[in-house]
Amino acid sequence: MLQYIIRRILQFIPVFLGVTIILFTLRAVIPGDPVRMIAGERAIPETTYQMIVQNNHLDQPIYTQYVYYLSDLLHGDLGHSYQKNRSVLDIFAEKLPYSASLALCAILVEIIIGLLVGIISAIKKYSFIDLLLTLSTSILVSMPVFWLGMLLQTFFGVWLKGWTGGALSLPVSGAGGPISAYPPILHYILPAVTLASVSLAFTARIMRSQLLEVMNQDYIRTAFAKGLSKRAVIVKHALKNAMIPVITFIGIDFGTMLSSAILTESVFSWPGIGREIFLAIGQRDWPIVMGGVVLIVIIVMIINLIIDISYALFDPRIRYGKKKAE
Amino acid sequence: MAEMMNKSNHLLELDDFRFFFSTKDGLVKAVDGVSYTLDAGETIGIVGESGSGKSVCAMSIMGLNPTPPGQVGGGDIRLNGQSLLSMSEKELRQIRGNRIAMIFQDPLSSLNPVYRVGKQVGEGLMIHQGASKKEALRRAVELLDMVGIPNPAKRARDYPHQFSGGMRQRAMIAMALACDPEVLIADEPTTALDVTIQAQILELMQKMQQERGTAIIMITHDLGVVADMADRILVMYAGKPVEYGTADQVFYRPLHPYTWGLMRSIPKRTLDDDQPLTPIKGNPPSLIDLPKGCAFSERCPYLRPQCRHGRLRMQQVDEGHYSACLQSFESSFLLNSPRHDSEAAGADALGAVANGGAAQGFAQRGGTDG
Numbered sequence: 001m002l003q004y005i006i007r008r009i010l011q012f013i014p015v016f017l018g019v020t021i022i023l024f025t026l027r028a029v030i031p032g033d034p035v036r037m038i039a040g041e042r043a044i045p046e047t048t049y050q051m052i053v054q055n056n057h058l059d060q061p062i063y064t065q066y067v068y069y070l071s072d073l074l075h076g077d078l079g080h081s082y083q084k085n086r087s088v089l090d091i092f093a094e095k096l097p098y099s100a101s102l103a104l105c106a107i108l109v110e111i112i113i114g115l116l117v118g119i120i121s122a123i124k125k126y127s128f129i130d131l132l133l134t135l136s137t138s139i140l141v142s143m144p145v146f147w148l149g150m151l152l153q154t155f156f157g158v159w160l161k162g163w164t165g166g167a168l169s170l171p172v173s174g175a176g177g178p179i180s181a182y183p184p185i186l187h188y189i190l191p192a193v194t195l196a197s198v199s200l201a202f203t204a205r206i207m208r209s210q211l212l213e214v215m216n217q218d219y220i221r222t223a224f225a226k227g228l229s230k231r232a233v234i235v236k237h238a239l240k241n242a243m244i245p246v247i248t249f250i251g252i253d254f255g256t257m258l259s260s261a262i263l264t265e266s267v268f269s270w271p272g273i274g275r276e277i278f279l280a281i282g283q284r285d286w287p288i289v290m291g292g293v294v295l296i297v298i299i300v301m302i303i304n305l306i307i308d309i310s311y312a313l314f315d316p317r318i319r320y321g322k323k324k325a326e
Numbered sequence: 327m328a329e330m331m332n333k334s335n336h337l338l339e340l341d342d343f344r345f346f347f348s349t350k351d352g353l354v355k356a357v358d359g360v361s362y363t364l365d366a367g368e369t370i371g372i373v374g375e376s377g378s379g380k381s382v383c384a385m386s387i388m389g390l391n392p393t394p395p396g397q398v399g400g401g402d403i404r405l406n407g408q409s410l411l412s413m414s415e416k417e418l419r420q421i422r423g424n425r426i427a428m429i430f431q432d433p434l435s436s437l438n439p440v441y442r443v444g445k446q447v448g449e450g451l452m453i454h455q456g457a458s459k460k461e462a463l464r465r466a467v468e469l470l471d472m473v474g475i476p477n478p479a480k481r482a483r484d485y486p487h488q489f490s491g492g493m494r495q496r497a498m499i500a501m502a503l504a505c506d507p508e509v510l511i512a513d514e515p516t517t518a519l520d521v522t523i524q525a526q527i528l529e530l531m532q533k534m535q536q537e538r539g540t541a542i543i544m545i546t547h548d549l550g551v552v553a554d555m556a557d558r559i560l561v562m563y564a565g566k567p568v569e570y571g572t573a574d575q576v577f578y579r580p581l582h583p584y585t586w587g588l589m590r591s592i593p594k595r596t597l598d599d600d601q602p603l604t605p606i607k608g609n610p611p612s613l614i615d616l617p618k619g620c621a622f623s624e625r626c627p628y629l630r631p632q633c634r635h636g637r638l639r640m641q642q643v644d645e646g647h648y649s650a651c652l653q654s655f656e657s658s659f660l661l662n663s664p665r666h667d668s669e670a671a672g673a674d675a676l677g678a679v680a681n682g683g684a685a686q687g688f689a690q691r692g693g694t695d696g
Contacts (some may be wrong), residue, residue: 218435226392226423226450226501240440316485317439 001309007306014323019297020073024066032284034058037082063311069290078294079287081280088291092273098175099261099272102165104191106199111250114200118207118246123234125212133204140201149194149267157188173269191268195261199253206249210242217241244314251307255300336363337406337541338387338426338509343398345379345386351615355399356382358565361370361640362558366508367535369542371552371573373588374562377610380545383562388428389418405509424454427502431514433494437486443497444470444482447487450504459694469500473530493522493582496530511543512536528555549588553577561585564611564621565638571647580663581649584622589664620651626652628662 035052053059057068072079078088117137121130140148157172176184214220215238223237224230258274263275273292280288311318345357357379363520364370372380385391387403388409393548403410405425410418429449430436446471448462463482468480473496486494495515502510512531516524532555535542544552551558552573559576561569561584569582580586587606608625611617617624619634626633632652640648643655653659 029366137345218430219438220499221390222436222498223390223438223449224422225428227419227421227422227453228449229419237438237441241438314439316442317487 012301025287028062037284042166057262078291081288082285083283088287094277105188106195109192109196110200114203115207117204119209122211136202137204140197146263147199152190175271191270195264201235207246210245214238214242254303337366338364339404341402343401346399347395354613355565360567362560364541366541367539369556371556371559372545378562379565380562381513423450424505425507426509427507428511429498429502429515432518433498442553447501454505473500491519495527507540513545526630568650575647582651583626586664
């Protein structure tokens with residue numbers, strides 16, 4: 001097992017190099033003078049210009065710049081924001097708790113509602129409720145995240161408020177705080193649901209098809225033949241088998257969720273890393289964009305490793321590392 | 327079969343039982359008028375090709391056929407005189423795995439891959455006898471020991487994929503016998519196993535039967551398997567019973583041309599040029615569009631015009647020996663039976679069936695399994 005983990009961590013290296021090289025190339029290709037980004041709109045003396053060039057190694061060839069960047073990265077330095085004159089790491093450290101807590105809420109929503117909807121659809125297959133749930137998940141899957149976010153804002157923030165004379169509404173922007181009229185927990189609802197929406201719909205559909213497939217297996221017939229009730233058969237014998245592909249999906253999908261967090265956080269003005277990256281893209285603030293992507297890549301790789309390891313908990317047929325052949 | 331229906335002191339009794347499936351192409355009469363009785367310690371062999379309705383019939387006893395699309399088309403199934411068909415799902419659950427247990431063809435896919443064998447073997451005890459987890463596991467180890475699994479305490483902690491094919495079927499038998507059922511239904515229990523293992527599993531089932539007095543319903547397409555074990559044999563074709571009698575009657579005085587066909591398609595031990603295998607020509611008919619009259623008529627080499635008319639019922643030819651063939655009463659017709667093939671070859675064929683069951687079963691499977 002330990003051997004497996006070490007091997008997987010070593011595999012991080014080429015992925016990591018690949019991603020950073022692509023980003024670096026992109027930065028070089030996209031027009032815009034970095035010095036102007038750093039210095040701003042005002043005219044600057046030539047000496048200052050040269051100083052900025054030298055400090056940022058901009059006079060070096062691009063591969064040398066890349067080596068500088070990697071070396072900084074290995075020292076835990078993600079660079080300096082062009083616009084904010086702060087270290088990228090500092091900015092992210094401040095934003096991370098917001099993003100992490102939102103992502104956690106979204107995953108909880110995805111798992112709880114997604115699994116529940118999938119299980120109900122499978123148990124009541126071809127019924128009206130199954131049709132309704134399948135239709136809803138189809139719509140959710142095909143709906144752009146930012147548009148769903150705006151719809152929810154309009155409905156819960158504007159219309160509902162109007163209908164109930166202001167008695168009922170949900171916050172549509174920000175993460176709460178002293179100036180907010182709502183308790184902080186309410187601020188999570190709409191962004192978390194929006195962020196979870198697409199993944200939730202996929203989770204429900206995979207859960208449904210997996211459970212239906214597992215229910216046709218011979219060992220389910222055996223369980224019925226033992227005298228178990230349908231409920232016990234599903235809970236004890238079917239779910240654990242059906243969960244394995246669902247967990248795979250949730251793991252793989254985590255990266256997708258992080259990228260839709262950029263849109264969701266922007267729509268809801270959520271003060272997290274996603275919104276920071278969104279703003280930085282508009283301002284060509286490369287260190288933040290690159291730092292953000294690097295951070296996301298690292299998180300996705302770690303989560304995938306954890307998911308792979310957790311298979312072994314669900315499926316005894318999977319054992320990592322060397323073991324005597326069966 | 328009138329006198330059989332009136333007795334209700336049998337352990338298990340199927341009485342003109344019918345089970346149909348409605349499909350978009352029409353009504354499939356998967357089981358059409360099956361009757362037999364089973365007493366404690368007895369074994370009945372149900373023999374037929376794939377799709378002959380033998381498995382559906384067995385699942386009906388357990389009440390495990392999906393309804394819909396399935397539906398009971400008539401008749402009754404009684405356990406100790408009590409109708410299983412009129413029981414609620416809750417009452418049936420108390421019988422499944424407790425009084426009637428079942429083992430299946432493929433022991434690997436029939437065991438849940440994510441639970442330890444010991445837990446699965448003991449699960450029935452927790453459901454039916456209220457055993458604690460610990461108690462169930464202790465009993466499971468005893469059961470595994472009883473069915474001949476070496477080092478049972480350790481193997482109970484293994485997962486099914488760590489067992490060999492034969493051991494898995496032993497574990498299935500242990501699981502089925504956990505609550506000491508009165509009836510054990512074995513649906514092709516040796517079909518998925520190696521030849522050498524088949525004989526061991528049959529032997530184990532016989533041993534368990536002698537020790538516990540369990541009644542066994544042995545479902546198979548392989549006459550060799552039931553030759554050793556069965557007291558009585560029911561031959562099914564296209565959902566209908568075609569021959570029913572004691573094992574001796576069916577093996578030594580077979581009445582129905584389909585039974586003859588099954589016997590002739592068993593490879594004999596001394597296979598020479600003048601004794602070629604004689605397969606049954608053609609394929610089983612579609613259950614939606616059965617031929618008029620005898621269902622076997624399309625494939626029967628002894629077809630007569632009257633076989634195409636009317637509905638054929640099982641008729642008693644000898645004491646306790648029934649056949650659905652119109653011509654079974656004609657002694658000249660019965661000369662066509664494999665019993666009356668050339669003296670030496672005929673005896674050899676029957677000898678092969680009666681003695682080396684499992685070994686030929688393997689070869690025969692290539693021909694009839696689907």
